[in-house]
Amino acid sequence: MVQTTDEKLEKLGQLFPQSDKEGLLDVIVSCNGSLKRSAQLLGLEDEDAVSASICGNVKRFKSQQTLSRFMSPSARSIPATARLSPHSHLQKTIELHTKHEIEVTLKYCTYHTDVLPQELAEELLRTTMNDPSYKASQFYLFGNKCTSNHKSRLFLPAARSDAFYYNGKEVKDFSLYSDEMMLAQVLIEDVVNQALTQRPQLSFQINPGQWEAQAALSNLYESNSNLDWHSDRLTTIGPHAVIASLSLGFSRDFRVRKTYPSNSQVYSIKPKHNSLIIMHAGFQEEYKHCVPLLPKKYNIPTDDLHILSQAKRVNITYRNYLFKETAFCKQCGSPMDLRRMFKDARKRGKYFYQCTKSYTADNGFKDGKECKWFAYANFENGPSLTDDEDHCSTWLADDDVEAKEAQRIE
Numbered sequence: 001m002v003q004t005t006d007e008k009l010e011k012l013g014q015l016f017p018q019s020d021k022e023g024l025l026d027v028i029v030s031c032n033g034s035l036k037r038s039a040q041l042l043g044l045e046d047e048d049a050v051s052a053s054i055c056g057n058v059k060r061f062k063s064q065q066t067l068s069r070f071m072s073p074s075a076r077s078i079p080a081t082a083r084l085s086p087h088s089h090l091q092k093t094i095e096l097h098t099k100h101e102i103e104v105t106l107k108y109c110t111y112h113t114d115v116l117p118q119e120l121a122e123e124l125l126r127t128t129m130n131d132p133s134y135k136a137s138q139f140y141l142f143g144n145k146c147t148s149n150h151k152s153r154l155f156l157p158a159a160r161s162d163a164f165y166y167n168g169k170e171v172k173d174f175s176l177y178s179d180e181m182m183l184a185q186v187l188i189e190d191v192v193n194q195a196l197t198q199r200p201q202l203s204f205q206i207n208p209g210q211w212e213a214q215a216a217l218s219n220l221y222e223s224n225s226n227l228d229w230h231s232d233r234l235t236t237i238g239p240h241a242v243i244a245s246l247s248l249g250f251s252r253d254f255r256v257r258k259t260y261p262s263n264s265q266v267y268s269i270k271p272k273h274n275s276l277i278i279m280h281a282g283f284q285e286e287y288k289h290c291v292p293l294l295p296k297k298y299n300i301p302t303d304d305l306h307i308l309s310q311a312k313r314v315n316i317t318y319r320n321y322l323f324k325e326t327a328f329c330k331q332c333g334s335p336m337d338l339r340r341m342f343k344d345a346r347k348r349g350k351y352f353y354q355c356t357k358s359y360t361a362d363n364g365f366k367d368g369k370e371c372k373w374f375a376y377a378n379f380e381n382g383p384s385l386t387d388d389e390d391h392c393s394t395w396l397a398d399d400d401v402e403a404k405e406a407q408r409i410e
């Protein structure tokens with residue numbers, strides 16, 4: 001029985017009536033369209049119950065705390081997905097193998113192999129994959145506390161006297177760069193600055209030659225880990241952020257699709273050991289990315305295992321912080337999050353701030369006490385908040401004909 005995505009969404013909505021439809025749609029997409037797997041991921045563990053429910057005998061379930069496989073630790077910009085056409089189906093993922101294929105297909109992305117001297121790449125892999133300070137992160141989804149199934153760690157080049165905010169929370173637990181991490185950064189900064197000279201610049205991005213990283217976020221994946229669809233939060237990296245993403249060890253899928261509509265074509269890259277994906281200006285605005293689970297019951301061919309790390313993969317994203325200051329909510333004092341509207345083509349492109357108390361951990365979300373304070377963002381003289389929609393900073397992709405028509409832009 002082939003079901004359309006809308007039918008699957010409706011069925012999942014019946015099973016989990018308290019869950020938000022857009023979040024459920026993201027679960028279906030992240031499960032490659034499998035309704036059964038989506039239901040299991042959302043806490044329906046008994047195989048028979050899943051099949052019975054899917055075949056029409058609908059029981060209602062509250063989402064449970066077993067959502068660990070399904071969320072990004074770092075971003076979790078709440079998906080605001082466009083509606084699907086009534087008979088849309090999820091398409092097959094398209095694999096992109098070469099630098100050329102990747103760069104002509106994904107407009108805001110470049111791919112660079114062998115970026116570090118081999119010994120440095122190996123030493124960096126050895127130290128990070130065995131670093132006990134990496135931890136699974138916790139987050140909230142539909143009011144439930146979840147734990148990510150991969151580990152991550154934030155690294156800063158030096159100790160700081162000021163508070164450091166990441167994803168709406170002050171981060172006190174971080175590590176300092178190792179010598180290898182610092183050396184890798186210096187080399188990567190050259191690759192990024194060189195790449196920036198080769199492409200058109202977008203309105204808010206850093207100038208070529210000036211890109212430098214102020215922090216590195218590292219993820220450690222075992223063979224049973226994943227990272228769900230997300231775009232990285234713009235709050236500190238700023239609009240038109242440029243992120244350099246280094247892959248080490250086992251080579252596995254990194255997927256990319258356009259943020260809207262939510263049934264966009266999915267592309268897959270398999271970044272090699274010691275390769276760099278640069279997520280250029282526009283990437284976080286226009287695309288989502290993820291590291292999916294390996295297929296169930298998949299036996300990794302011995303030849304594919306990495307000589308040092310076997311099935312472990314380490315990823316280090318070096319991040320340039322365009323905005324040093326954190327904006328705080330005028331209503332409740334929590335940090336504000338910077339985002340860009342994309343769901344409604346008439347409003348698409350507008351940057352705005354939203355109070356993080358709406359959806360982050362320890363926030364009273366479950367009790368309905370969320371603060372929904374909102375302000376438009378204006379970047380003319382550094383980041384600032386405004387109530388005036390006419391002063392809102394805006395960016396639309398060149399090829400976004402839909403939004404341009406809706407907003408009557410020539």
Ligand SMILES: O=C(O)CCC(=O)C(=O)O
Pocket residue numbers: 074075217219227232245254289291315317
């Ligand atoms: O592991 C990767 O390749 C992606 C990591 C990522 O997207 C993130 O940390 O935000």
Ligand SMILES: [Fe+2]
Pocket residue numbers: 074075230231232289
């Ligand atoms: Fe990311």
